[in-house]
Amino acid sequence: MTESPLRILFLSAEAVPFAKVGGLADVAGSLPKALRALGHDVRLMMPRYGTISSDEFGLEKIGEPFRVPAGAGKEYVHLISTTMGEAVPVYLLWNEHYFTSREKVYGFEDDAQRFAVFGRGVLGALKLLDWEPDVIHANDWHTAVVPTWLDISGWRDPFFRKIATLFTIHNLAYQGITGRLILRFAQMEDVEHLPVEDPGAVNWMAQAVAHSDLINTVSERYAQEILKPEMGMGLDSLLQKRRDRLHGVLNGLDYDAWNPVTDPHVPHNFDVNGLNRRAANKTALQQQARLPVRSDVPLVGMVSRLDEVKGMDLMEPVLNWLLGERDAQFILLGTGDPRYHRMFENLQGRYPDRMRAFLKFDAVLARRIYASADLFLMPSFVEPCGLGQMIAMRYGSVPLVRETGGLADTVIDHTSERGHGTGFVFKEKTPDACRGALQRALEVYQDQETWRALQMRGMASDFSWTASAEEYVDLYHRAITVHE
Numbered sequence: 001m002t003e004s005p006l007r008i009l010f011l012s013a014e015a016v017p018f019a020k021v022g023g024l025a026d027v028a029g030s031l032p033k034a035l036r037a038l039g040h041d042v043r044l045m046m047p048r049y050g051t052i053s054s055d056e057f058g059l060e061k062i063g064e065p066f067r068v069p070a071g072a073g074k075e076y077v078h079l080i081s082t083t084m085g086e087a088v089p090v091y092l093l094w095n096e097h098y099f100t101s102r103e104k105v106y107g108f109e110d111d112a113q114r115f116a117v118f119g120r121g122v123l124g125a126l127k128l129l130d131w132e133p134d135v136i137h138a139n140d141w142h143t144a145v146v147p148t149w150l151d152i153s154g155w156r157d158p159f160f161r162k163i164a165t166l167f168t169i170h171n172l173a174y175q176g177i178t179g180r181l182i183l184r185f186a187q188m189e190d191v192e193h194l195p196v197e198d199p200g201a202v203n204w205m206a207q208a209v210a211h212s213d214l215i216n217t218v219s220e221r222y223a224q225e226i227l228k229p230e231m232g233m234g235l236d237s238l239l240q241k242r243r244d245r246l247h248g249v250l251n252g253l254d255y256d257a258w259n260p261v262t263d264p265h266v267p268h269n270f271d272v273n274g275l276n277r278r279a280a281n282k283t284a285l286q287q288q289a290r291l292p293v294r295s296d297v298p299l300v301g302m303v304s305r306l307d308e309v310k311g312m313d314l315m316e317p318v319l320n321w322l323l324g325e326r327d328a329q330f331i332l333l334g335t336g337d338p339r340y341h342r343m344f345e346n347l348q349g350r351y352p353d354r355m356r357a358f359l360k361f362d363a364v365l366a367r368r369i370y371a372s373a374d375l376f377l378m379p380s381f382v383e384p385c386g387l388g389q390m391i392a393m394r395y396g397s398v399p400l401v402r403e404t405g406g407l408a409d410t411v412i413d414h415t416s417e418r419g420h421g422t423g424f425v426f427k428e429k430t431p432d433a434c435r436g437a438l439q440r441a442l443e444v445y446q447d448q449e450t451w452r453a454l455q456m457r458g459m460a461s462d463f464s465w466t467a468s469a470e471e472y473v474d475l476y477h478r479a480i481t482v483h484e
Contacts, residue, residue, distance in 0.1 A: 006476055008035060008042040009133040011122060013115065013142035014105050015044060015084070018052050018092075021105050023251070023387055024139060024170050027218070030254045033085045034469035043133075045125065047099040047118050048080055048092035057082045059092065066124050068095075069187040070117045077121040079128055091129075093121045111142075112178035112204075116186040119145025127159065135164045135476045141176030143167075144208035145186060151211035152190055164483035166475055167212035169205070171384050172226050172233045173309075176204030196238045206235055209242060213479040216247040218385035219406035223248030231382070245482070249472055250409055251385040252465030253394065260395045265367040270396070272459040275452060278371065278396050285372035288365075289331050289356035298445045299329045300438075301373025301397060303366045303388055306336025306344075306359075311379030311402060316343055317431040318379075322438060323351040330355045331373065333365055370395040374451075375441055379426075379434050383407050389423070393458030398451070399423035400437055410463065414454060415440055422458040 014021050016029030028044065035042040052059075065076040078094040094100050098114040108114065123146065126132065138147050147165040154160035180202050183189045194210055197203045209215055217223040223246055225231040227239050239246060260278075261271050267284045270277040279295060286293045300322065304310045322328050332344055332355075344357040358365060370376070376392035378401045385406035389399040393410075401407035403425050414421030426437035445451050 007133040011143040034465035043089040045091045048094040115142040141204040144204035147212040164479040165212045167208045220248030222384045222405040252468040253463045266371040281372040301369040306340035309382045323354045390463045
């Protein structure tokens with residue numbers, strides 16, 4: 001615990017258990033609880049969507065609706081309270097038009113207006129609560145209005161003047177680009193055009209990067225990668241300009257939610273000292289996938305969005321080699337681009353006794369793959385952090401990954417670090433490089449004593465939120481110092 005507890009407002013468009021689209025929700029549902037455990041006064045604020053049930057979460061209204069400076073100035077927001085875990089206060093901003101009438105988090109033509117209302121609503125909610133945080137931790141472009149307004153206009157109001165800001169980039173690909181009329185709607189017409197913005201456009205990600213006291217990404221490697229044009233998504237020059245404010249903090253994993261000892265969806269629970277029990281999960285998964293039950297053959301698993309950035313273009317030649325020339329099995333779970341659906345369906349037709357593709361979302365099956373596969377494949381071209389490789393190691397599946405982002409920061413290559421490795425790593429974005437890593441893995445698999453040591457080192461790795469939360473506390477203190 002730090003000497004002086006901090007007051008921290010955590011902003012996110014999604015958070016488990018209230019609303020989830022991607023990994024941001026997992027972070028927003030876990031990091032505040034870890035910060036609370038360190039003794040800090042951390043509170044979460046997000047929109048209230050139509051899927052967030054009052055009966056399920058025990059929602060309570062706070063005060064009267066308040067006016068939000070947005071559009072013609074006639075938008076009103078209700079502030080709703082509940083808790084997350086045992087002790088983290090959660091505030092939901094309820095606006096019938098922009099949030100509560102919607103069943104989805106994103107994907108609407110007026111998303112820019114919706115999250116402008118959210119951002120201006122956050123500022124109004126703090127006044128209503130009469131709670132002045134030391135630092136506001138904003139996440140991704142949907143929250144960018146807040147650090148932008150605080151830097152440009154907040155200094156005029158003593159209530160906001162001392163609030164420091166940290167902005168976390170979870171994925172630079174989503175930047176919230178919209179027309180400059182949004183500034184009139186948000187009543188923020190004093191926001192200046194940035195050199196990285198297209199003419200006539202506002203890039204909310206860029207604005208937050210330009211105006212936050214500190215910026216971070218979700219792994220140290222990704223923080224370095226986005227400084228270069230090939231990974232900077234058009235913002236590399238701005239990030240280079242602010243590189244002294246840019247940091248990397250690896251995401252953690254919720255060890256209560258992901259625990260092979262207690263996971264109710266795993267047929268046979270196990271721990272690092274009971275890996276023999278894990279073999280029964282492999283048998284059960286082979287049966288579920290209607291594959292030959294074989295304990296001697298390496299079972300390769302993949303749980304992924306089927307997208308180009310996830311390395312899907314490598315998979316056809318790699319799987320033709322793995323399943324056509326080697327004695328192995330492969331199970332895929334995922335959805336995404338229809339062309340990859342067709343590719344995996346064709347591969348399954350070619351190798352019906354060696355491969356099964358589950359082209360759907362299935363959270364239970366995902367856990368069974370983690371708890372059963374010998375090798376877990378993540379050939380991503382871009383991976384800011386990645387949780388799949390951490391979950392795989394937690395569940396005794398040896399990860400095989402491309403050297404990028406959080407994959408590079410979490411998986412130690414067995415070949416180059418013998419006795420310390422936790423998986424297999426390849427560098428080039430080519431089928432040959434991926435095949436080479438697979439070949440190395442298959443060779444090691446034949447030595448079950450060495451393979452067991454790999455599994456045990458992976459399971460012993462500590463990716464819990466505690467260490468990451470302490471790094472964030474350090475960043476909050478730095479942001480406060482910079483802001484002063």
